[in-house]
Amino acid sequence: MMNTILEVERLSKSFGSHTALKDINFSVKxxxxxxxxxxxxxxxxxxxxxxxGLQQPDEGEIRLRGTTVASVSRxxxxxxxxxxxVFQDYALWPHMTIYDNMAYGLRRKKLPAAAIREQLxxxxxxxxxxxxxDRLPPQLSGGQQQRVAIARALATKPDLLLLDEPLSNLDMxxxxxxxxxxxxxxxxxxxxxxxxxxxxxxxxxMADRLMIMRAGAIDQIDRPQICYDRPATLSAAMLLxxxxxxxxxxxxxxxxxxxxxxxxxxxxxxxxxxxxxQAEAVDLLFRPDSVLWQSSHTVAANQLPVHVLHSVFEGKxxxxxxxxxxxxxxxxxxxxxxxxxxxxxxxxxxxxxFVFPKQSA
Numbered sequence: 001m002m003n004t005i006l007e008v009e010r011l012s013k014s015f016g017s018h019t020a021l022k023d024i025n026f027s028v029k030x031x032x033x034x035x036x037x038x039x040x041x042x043x044x045x046x047x048x049x050x051x052x053g054l055q056q057p058d059e060g061e062i063r064l065r066g067t068t069v070a071s072v073s074r075x076x077x078x079x080x081x082x083x084x085x086v087f088q089d090y091a092l093w094p095h096m097t098i099y100d101n102m103a104y105g106l107r108r109k110k111l112p113a114a115a116i117r118e119q120l121x122x123x124x125x126x127x128x129x130x131x132x133x134d135r136l137p138p139q140l141s142g143g144q145q146q147r148v149a150i151a152r153a154l155a156t157k158p159d160l161l162l163l164d165e166p167l168s169n170l171d172m173x174x175x176x177x178x179x180x181x182x183x184x185x186x187x188x189x190x191x192x193x194x195x196x197x198x199x200x201x202x203x204x205x206m207a208d209r210l211m212i213m214r215a216g217a218i219d220q221i222d223r224p225q226i227c228y229d230r231p232a233t234l235s236a237a238m239l240l241x242x243x244x245x246x247x248x249x250x251x252x253x254x255x256x257x258x259x260x261x262x263x264x265x266x267x268x269x270x271x272x273x274x275x276x277x278q279a280e281a282v283d284l285l286f287r288p289d290s291v292l293w294q295s296s297h298t299v300a301a302n303q304l305p306v307h308v309l310h311s312v313f314e315g316k317x318x319x320x321x322x323x324x325x326x327x328x329x330x331x332x333x334x335x336x337x338x339x340x341x342x343x344x345x346x347x348x349x350x351x352x353x354f355v356f357p358k359q360s361a
Contacts, residue, residue: 004066005029008060012057023217029192033183037239043216056075082160085163086153106156127150160194161193183205246284248283255269259355266348267301281358284353295344307343308342318333320334
């Protein structure tokens with residue numbers, strides 16, 4: 001049975017009249033990777049700072065391995081928490097060699113030079129830093145500097161590793177490579193990771209569990225596939241790619257709700273709700289890649305007639321902009337270019353269409 005490394009209970013934090021976090025509760029098991037996902041201003045960076053010891057909570061407490069490290073009356077300093085952090089900008093010492101940067105924490109612990117060399121040799125090999133030890137950080141690429149920052153953080157074998165948007169400064173190709181490499185490395189070493197990002201692809205690539213945040217609260221915390229297949233809130237669905245949002249009228253309520261759009265009925269799921277109130281306005285959400293284009297309309301379930309407005313080539317597929325019979329915009333992906341003015345029909349999968357009560361967010 002895995003030990004609990006981090007426990008957060010009833011955590012709240014405000015800055016003046018702004019509530020950054022309210023009543024946050026969760027725990028992290030040993031060796032688990034948690035990715036915190038949410039838009040700017042949702043509170044994820046404040047949560048990271050509280051766990052790191054850079055802020056003190058207004059309510060609640062934080063425990064590491066069962067010991068309270070933060071509460072209204074107690075604040076253990078960052079260096080005494082047994083955690084390390086990797087920042088967006090790497091935060092490497094520019095005047096120190098790569099080896100000295102990686103050895104910094106171990107030397108502060110007064111480990112013998114031979115023990116330091118032995119511990120760093122494994123990390124250098126795992127992070128593909130061979131031959132770079134005598135260089136200075138400015139002489140390395142962004143991806144190499146990020147590997148050095150990770151090696152330095154892992155060298156002291158922290159109970160918990162905090163990652164603050166670790167790949168945001170890298171180009172797309174490097175981000176894709178690094179997120180896969182980091183996920184493999186952390187699992188190989190059994191590292192417990194609390195990872196903050198705004199990038200859903202990065203979160204999916206790394207996480208054992210996703211924590212989706214909005215307006216200082218947790219919308220959903222679960223395995224990535226469950227969050228993707230069954231988003232608990234409208235905001236979570238939109239964050240995880242359900243960019244099409246159509247205002248509709250509820251026809252039949254329940255977990256499998258039926259809505260009417262421009263005179264056509266669509267069946268979707270109502271995740272997180274045992275019942276959607278009758279006569280309440282609802283939103284139907286679905287992803288651009290979860291629909292099937294048909295050039296002719298057939299009388300079948302979950303068919304929505306649309307009018308093509310524009311097509312844009314995105315490398316592998318075309319993104320088609322269209323509108324429904326009542327003028328609502330839709331985008332979907334298709335293998336071929338579709339001419340403006342073309343009339344057709346979208347088949348929407350009931351399991352990939354989400355029905356939520358109408359809301360402003």
